[in-house]
Amino acid sequence: MSDPSERDTATKKRLMEIAKVWYDQIAGGEVPSITLPTRTKYNIEYDDESEVWKYGDKESVRNAGTAKSATHMLKMAYVIWFIKTQLQENRSSTLREMYYISEGWKQAKFGAQNESNYLIEDLEIITALQREFFHMRPEEDGASIFGPIRVRENTRRGMKEIHCQDDVGEAGYNIPNNVENVELVDHDASCVIAIETGGMFSRLQENGFDEEYNAVLLHLKGQPARATRRMLKRMNEELGIPVVVFTDGDPWSYRIYASVAYGSIKAAHMSELLATPSAQFIGVKPSDIQQYNLPADKLTEQDVSALKAELTDPRFATDFWKKEINLQLEMNLKSEQQAFASRGLDFVTKEYLPSMLSEIGVLKR
């Protein structure tokens, strides 16, 4: 489905199928209804096969027999109609734009942006398609990539082939919102390093780490957007490049890693597309704070309760995480990535990363 117009036709067909079911239900004297998995944390299950978190078997039926459900379905009908029109006219819009457009939909108008986002996710689940197929894009940018990989992007101004080291500036190649418009052409990479902070991304670039080790540097920009996670997944799956995650040493950063590796609750229907189960965490680990005597801050109350919550989170139920989290609670300390600078600006690229990457078998020297 790489041909966009073919893809749009198929998407349109799927959406129209939903509408047709309702059409037939109404024509047959039946109240229209739709079945969806229950989207709460009580219906999230770990899938051993794909190693990601997905929605379980619990389903709820939405039936237009009450005013509330009927209104919800009316909104869904409007959104389907809106997407269909958008696909036909080959246009796209942001989630926020659709929210504003709904102002004119009278009874089907959205009360809040959350509601429209949630509805788009419902449609993703029903059609088993990503919102990018609907030409719906999020507000936030995807992350940037810098490293030895060549991509071909189908842009509004035609097809462009870009080498993410040679053809881009220091800011790197910006991952578009719709990763499906990007073809991964070829690469010369040993690994992808997904980095939490911009400071560390620039440090690795400045020190030439990408060249020396043929590493693809990827700036996560905090909690990664879907496009970023999808890109990581594709680089890992299609090109077989190992992915490592390099973040600050605090509980929030561990959650960034978890969403990259295992998937999130909100987008559990997309886990198979978005999560990279083989992604490995390389730091900053609590044990690094101890081992390298990194400058550190005291844990806040929120940090402590977040760590404790992670101890009961099945995603962190491994010996590695239990040991590290307990150590952190004991030390009552956290450190940022840039804390390595205390041992010199080259320390992270000359010592820490090479040794870590060798340890986990990503670098073979």
Place this chain on the structure above:
Amino acid sequence: MVLADELAKKQRSISVAEFFEKNKQMLGFDSPTRGIITTIKEAIDNSLDACEEAQVLPDILVSVRRVSNDVFRVVVEDNGPGIVPEKMPSVFAKLLYGSRFHQVRQTRGQQGIGISAAVLYAQLTTGKPTIVTSRTDAKNKAHTMSLVIKTETNEPEVLSHEEVDWILPHGTRVQLEFKSNIAARKKLIEYLKYTSIVNPHAKFRVEIDDESFTFERVSSDVPPCPVAIKPHPYGIELGVLKRMTAASDLPLKEFLVESFSKVGEKTALEICSSARLDPAVKVSTLDLESLNRLLDAMQTTRIPAPSASQCLSPITDELIVKGMEKEFELDFIKARTRPGNVYGGHSFIVEAAIGYGGKLPPEGSAILLRFANRVPLLYQQGACAITNAVQNVNWKAYGVSQSGLPTGPILILVHVAATSVPFTSESKDAVAAIPEIEREITLALQELGRDLKMFLSRRDRNKLQDDRARAICSVIPLIAAKVGEIVELPVPDTSLIEGRIMRRVVLKKSSAGGKVMIHIDNYTTKPQEISLYDISGDAAGDANIPPSFVSEMDGEYTKIWKFALASGEAFEVTYTGLGGGMIEMQGVSENLKVVVDLDV
């Protein structure tokens, strides 16, 4: 000895007035706010009691005016029978003077303390005398007196007395001046409002400073004046018995029969033998020990309960509903008057009412209105047996949430009418925990709870149906229009859904491939006797269910099927033909039927 003599000089009897001066709280005068309410309450109690006795529809004026910074002038005026001038000083300025103290019947006031205590309170806070005007009939002039109580002797002192002209033919007007504050205002209006609920035959005109308003009467029947009955042997105490025997010159048997209710010759003899006393002995000669035995015998012998019908005057459920309706906007209201009952020789009747919804505050604890002998109880809600009984009802069983009191938009009214209401104290704020009374309250509330539950479930059902109807009639057609647009087909007809969901009988006629099909579903809950009229150019000779009747006119065939269709069942007939024409179904009421010709 010398010391005892010294003490003896200081020991003297204190007058009742003096005692109450030092113990104001016992009578409900513990704060300035409370004082103003108690004063008005005592005056109104007297007015209502007097009007009832005279069988007059009460017209009561209450006026509160600030005369200086913290001094208020209170006037209560009624159109009652009035008081003869000779009695006026004692009624208003002598504590423990009253006409009803020894009577066994339901009255608001009882001990004759109330209004004189108010006079005393006014006198103590401002030093001003109370001015009373009263007139007994149109032939006599009205008398005005200014009165104070001599606290040392509990005797009235008349400071002035004159005859005056008055606009009212009969009635009484009391004017008191005392210290209070404006904080009483809200509570006062509350008191008047509640009083008017349980006295729906009374009209109150209220003037507070420059504001005036009226609580109208909704019933023009004066409640029958409760008839005094003789005390029941179970409700008597030794002191009373002593007084009664001392004042009687009858022999024991006759004394028992004459002085007590429900005691006949047989019961009297039974009491005498149980007390080991001669039925012929003169009661005035009985010593204390004998009296004790007599009392014991009176209270252990089986004696029928006193009758409640004459000595009590319940408001009646009908008038409670009227009273509540006039003061509150409610969606649901129901009242119950329980049959009469007895505790310790005293008759009582419990009445209760529940109001729900309307303009009541939707959240928080229920509003509880407590009444005793038609007087609202405004203080000490927590200490009252009524509150306790309300809290002990399991309201959740009636679909109402509860935390102690039930919560939500609920109003609960409980009225205890008794020949002697057992108050926890002289200030008459709370009913004491008497198991018989609590039980009656519980029973009344449980009965009402069941009614409320029915109302609530019906309301919820209606809500659900409304919600459904809204979804189906307004939203589903919009969905239909939109999906039609999406799939690029004509908008589907939603009347079928209407039929099914709205519980109707739905008829669908369609034709395809030279066959005509008529399909009827009975989605109602009742069986339907249906006559199906199908008028078209088709003869329907091969119909799988032959018509009950066929006629032809100008090539148009009228085919009629008559059949019964049970709830949930379907009827389907097919025949060869082209369809068209007209179709109609009779025997099903208009609002229950949906007819759809799918070919049109």
